[in-house]
Amino acid sequence: MKSTLRTLAFTGLTGVAALFSSAAHAVEIEYWQYFFDARVSAMEQLIEGFQAENPDITVKMTHFPYADYRTKVAAAIPAGEGPDVVQLFYGWLNDYKEAQLIQPLPAADFPVSEIDESFFPMVQAMKEGDNYWALPTAVRSLALFYNKRLFDDAGIDGPPATLDELVETAKKLTAVDGAGNITQVGITAGMNAQDHHWFREVLVRQMGGDPYSDDYKTVNYNTEAGQKALDFYVGLAKEHKVTAFGFMDEPQAAFKAGRAGMHIDGSFRIGSLDKTRGLKWGVAELPVGPDGTQSNYSSYWVNAITSKAEGEKYDASVKFMKYITSDDAMQVWLDVVGELPAKPSVGLTEANANDEVFGPFIRGLAYAHTTKFVNESGQRQALMDMVSRMDIEGQSAADAIAIAAEEEQKILDDYYK
Amino acid sequence: MTLYRNLTIKQKQIVWAWSFLALPVLFYGVIRFYPTGTAFVISFQEWNLLGSRTWTGFDNYVTLWNDPVFWKVFKNTFAYLLIGTPVSLVLSFVIAYHLDKLRFMHNFLRMLYFLPFMTSAVAMAWVWRWFYQGVPIGLFNNILAGFGIPQIEFLNSTTNALPAVLAPAIWAGLGFQVIIFMAGLRAIPVSFYEAAKIDGVGWWTVLTQITLPLLKPTMVFIVVFSSIGFLRIFDHVFNMTTNNPGGPLNSTKPLVLMIYDTAFNGFNMGYAAAQTVVLFTILLIVSLVQLRLLRSE
Known part of the structure; x- marks a missing residue:
């Protein structure tokens, strides 16, 4: 009253x-x-x-x-x-x-x-x-943030320019405790952050695919290129063991805390990283694909x-x-x-x-693509679940990406019907 | 004025009663019943919150019935209810029963139990979320690692995540239930216990023949109250899983989170309203059944 x-x-x-x-x-x-x-x-x-x-x-x-x-x-x-x-x-x-x-x-x-x-x-x-x-x-747009101090400690000259170099660099930056638990990741990973953009518009294209067709109305990553991209992405955690999904709760938190060697994020992160005391960081363009393809998301x-x-x-x-x-x-x-x-x-x-x-x-x-989302969080969820199914349930990349493509197509169809 | 003067005393009382009731009635009408009614209407429409609404008949309900995510979420919602309510009921009774007998630092202990209830659910959920992380930041996993025990994936697991999210929710509500139970315990006349003592009855018989039967109204209240709470669980799940809302793979998603996601991320208001109507129906049925089953004579 x-x-x-x-x-x-x-x-x-x-x-x-x-x-x-x-x-x-x-x-x-x-x-x-x-x-x-x-x-x-x-x-x-x-x-x-x-x-x-x-x-x-x-x-x-x-x-x-x-x-x-x-x-x-x-x-x-x-x-x-x-x-x-x-x-x-x-x-x-x-x-x-x-x-x-x-x-x-x-x-x-x-x-x-x-x-x-x-x-x-x-x-x-x-x-x-x-x-x-x-x-x-x-x-x-996106870029690769890297922790200069960790790079110096590991004796690495500079940020990786290719995806292969990315894996090698990440290996040098990863630290584990006595029981084999990761205590510092080479590169952060999490589809919930910017990685779903990196996957869609960058990795899929770099593996020779085209993530969508028909003006973003049709999902087109359930292809060999898409599977390669997914294998590469999940491989960072499963095969090369240079990262863990959900490490330190959020990718950007891990990077801010100096517990991650590299981190892919958007330009909007610069402001908050600037304010982080004791963090010496640098930025590089996203690594190029196996055939030199450059791509970015804007x-x-x-x-x-x-x-x-x-x-x-x-x-x-x-x-x-x-x-x-x-x-x-x-x-x-x-x-x-x-x-x-x-x-x-x-x-x-x-x-x-x-x-x-x-x-x-x-x-x-200059080489960025803009995804035409109809429901960004829903479309992101499809990719998060895709990785979860491989990470937690051990599904194959082929099955995981097929389900994700189907789920995302349904969201697009519902919108454009 | 003459109109009022001509009324009988009985009628005057009614007029007064209703003039005092007018405010809450108006309040409930505008704040509760009008939106509830609108939700029912919207559930038969398609609306993206911005444009005009179009009628779609039972489409939203048909979609809901055929949506595998809905059934997963339905199961989760009942898992929260069926684990949460009994566990919190037993825990809070045990605590209240012993706290009631305790004199040493009684008020301090009672305050400690009640404190989580006063704490913001959001803050609590985030603290627990960090407790649950793996090394190097998670409290529980750091302790495990200290003893050389393998890590437990609390939140990043389809089986552990739901109980992990539920635990702080139970803990948060415990203080309130303990207080209610203690009030119930205090309301039982001491003479009953004295009579039992004179008759030389054991504590088990006292508990099952005197204490529990006389606590029935208290238990009905707590069961109904906490059931509604667990069926509507949202803050804890939402805040502990913001990275992957209701995840991983929908394993923690309750109905309310699905409604939120459909409405405010998908902007599919009609579909969200249909889910709301279903939730409303579930709440209504569960409450009615419980009231009937536990009704005291």
């Missing part, structure tokens, strides 16, 4: 505040994103810059746990509440578009041909007809204008969208969050492309 009263009082106050602010001809727009420390502080910095350039516009940022994202957005926008500009995962665009929660970006301010040229090519998935519907500030979050934004709020939102997709904004995002610029003009500058940390990720973008 007390809190209801308080809410009422607050609503009253905000109402009064809104009256005053509109009297001063100021526009307030709302921006929503999920909570991730570095992203929030980067956005705060961008909002500050934007407001300095546009003193008549204020941007209010709201953030909340990732898990609540869709529920909140879906409930708020139709009710005329919530964001004017919203951040969403690239894979959700279709759902948001069909539900009429977002509106296309005006072609006058965001000309299609110009964007086609200035952004990395995978961003074109956000285009339909004469309009782009959403644009990213930053993109992500994903991104986009910003879009919601259907709630109208009139002067719409104009302000367009201005804000332009600001947060500008070259300067991308540089801020790179510096603060460690996510890669979505435009080659920012990403491939001398300084960025040769950066010791960001360089390997940015160079990876």
